[in-house]
Structure formats: structure tokens, C-alpha cells
Amino acid sequence: MSETPGSQSTTQPLPVIEKDDTLGRPEAPDTHEPPPVQDGADGRGGRFWSARRVPAGIVALLLLILTGVFLYDIAAVRAHRSALTWRRELARQLAGRPLDDAWVRVGAGVAALLGLWLIVLAVTPGLRRLLPMRRTHPEVRAGLHRNAAALVLRDRAMEISGVRSVRVRLCRRRADVRAVSHFRELEEVRADLDTVLADAVAGLGLTRPPALSVRVTRPGRKG
Structure with a gap:
């Protein structure tokens, strides 16, 4: 459609010509999230190196x-x-x-x-307080501070019924959890803690999840 000076232009749908070009056309990109990038044969990345x-x-x-x-x-x-x-x-x-x-x-x-x-x-790499996380993108590396990971485990443990206080000591290969319960049976509280904390450790996305050590005591007793 031609336009004249001073007149408004109108848009009309043009006819679509279909063409069988599937042989030379690239495939449409997938909409799902890409799988985690594996750094090695076991999918685990290395530690962060300190600049010293x-x-x-x-x-x-x-x-x-x-x-x-x-x-x-x-x-x-x-x-x-x-x-x-x-x-x-x-x-x-x-x-x-x-x-x-x-x-x-x-x-x-x-x-x-x-x-x-x-x-x-x-x-030696150094940066022992920075725990490497699994990579989901080839150009991005992520790490989680040990204090932040310990805080996550503590918050999840405090959600358990009967838990009064929690102390978490986290290192690269081990997570020591000491909880104080003021009611409920200790075995029941420990079973709930084992389940919840195991799920929390898996949710951190660390390349080397620490082993859990859970101990539950009564107030006023050391254990």
C-alpha cells in the first residue's frame, strides 16, 4: 500500500509463503535448563585458589x-x-x-x-572457608562460605519440633551438629534431624557434600 504525504500509514498482514527449508534450518533452542557442567569424570569441580x-x-x-x-x-x-x-x-x-x-x-x-x-x-589452593559448588554453566563458578552453609543447616535444624538450640561446626568434609531438645524423645528428634539435614546438605549444591554427625542432648547435659 502506498503512502501519501500527510496521511497515516496502515499495516496489513502480508501473505505467508511456506517453504520446506528444514534441511538447512537450525533446530530451535531447547527451553529447558541445561544440565550441570561436569568438570571431571565424576562431575566435581576443583577448589578455589587463593591469590596469595x-x-x-x-x-x-x-x-x-x-x-x-x-x-x-x-x-x-x-x-x-x-x-x-x-x-x-x-x-x-x-x-x-x-x-x-x-x-x-x-x-x-x-x-x-x-x-x-x-x-x-x-x-596448595587455600581459601578453605570457601566451598566449591557444582557448575551449571561452563563460564560460571560458584562457591559457598562455610559460615553461610552452617547457618543454613542451623536454620533447618531449628524447624524441627522439640529442638531448643543448635550448634553447627562445618568443615570441608564433615558437619558436626549438636542440638538440644527440651521435649520429645531424643531418638525421634535425631531421626527428624538426620532426614532434614541430609536434604539440606544435598540442597546446598556442593561438589563434595560433607558427612553429617548429629548428636541430640537434653538441656544442662554435655554430649
Whole structure:
């Protein structure tokens, strides 16, 4: 339909021409949620690695200071000036002391411990309080703080009839739940806690769900 100046345009449905193009047409995307992405053969992702900024910064600063001092002393010697007193004394001590000297052994032990500490920091993930969760998207990694997971378990346990107070201690592989019940039979309360907490742990979506340890006592008794 043509338009003239000053007139309103109208829209009319155009005829639809059907064409059999199923061979070259891509399939319609699925509307259901994608399955969880498996990081490994068992579908479990690795732990989060800490950046180790504080140890790395301290080591880098110490190396920078030590290298700068040595470069300054070497440049001073090249400029026909006397070397620093502490470097002359250090060279004399290293040249005169035998290897079985007590101070040499102490210095070697301290250097070995520092090196071992740096190696441990380099090969361990760290971030022990951050529990990795199962991945549902290839580009997204999620983690749950241990305190938040323990709070979830505590809230679910407090919903059980007869439970007066709950204390949850959660680590990477174990969840210790200590509940105090002021009425109902202890075995019944513990059975309900086992069922509810097992469901709560599964609902956290952790790659390695912690093992549950539940204990129920009466008020005023330790157990």
C-alpha cells in the first residue's frame, strides 16, 4: 500500500509463503535448563585458589630491597669507592666460618623453612572457608562460605519440633551438629534431624557434600 504525504500509514498482514527449508534450518533452542557442567569424570569441580597477595607482596618487597642494596654497593665499588661495611663483614664471615658452625646451621635451617613455607603456599589452593559448588554453566563458578552453609543447616535444624538450640561446626568434609531438645524423645528428634539435614546438605549444591554427625542432648547435659 502506498503512502501519501500527510496521511497515516496502515499495516496489513502480508501473505505467508511456506517453504520446506528444514534441511538447512537450525533446530530451535531447547527451553529447558541445561544440565550441570561436569568438570571431571565424576562431575566435581576443583577448589578455589587463593591469590596469595600478602606473601607474594612481602617476598617481592624484600627481594626488591635486597637487590637494590646489592646493586648500589656494586655500583659504588665500580666507581672506586669502598664497599659497605656490612657486606665486607658478611663476606669475611662466610669465608672464615666452617660449614658445621652453629650460626651457619641456624641460618641454613631458617632459609630452608622459609623456602618450604613458600613451596607449600604455591602448591596448595587455600581459601578453605570457601566451598566449591557444582557448575551449571561452563563460564560460571560458584562457591559457598562455610559460615553461610552452617547457618543454613542451623536454620533447618531449628524447624524441627522439640529442638531448643543448635550448634553447627562445618568443615570441608564433615558437619558436626549438636542440638538440644527440651521435649520429645531424643531418638525421634535425631531421626527428624538426620532426614532434614541430609536434604539440606544435598540442597546446598556442593561438589563434595560433607558427612553429617548429629548428636541430640537434653538441656544442662554435655554430649
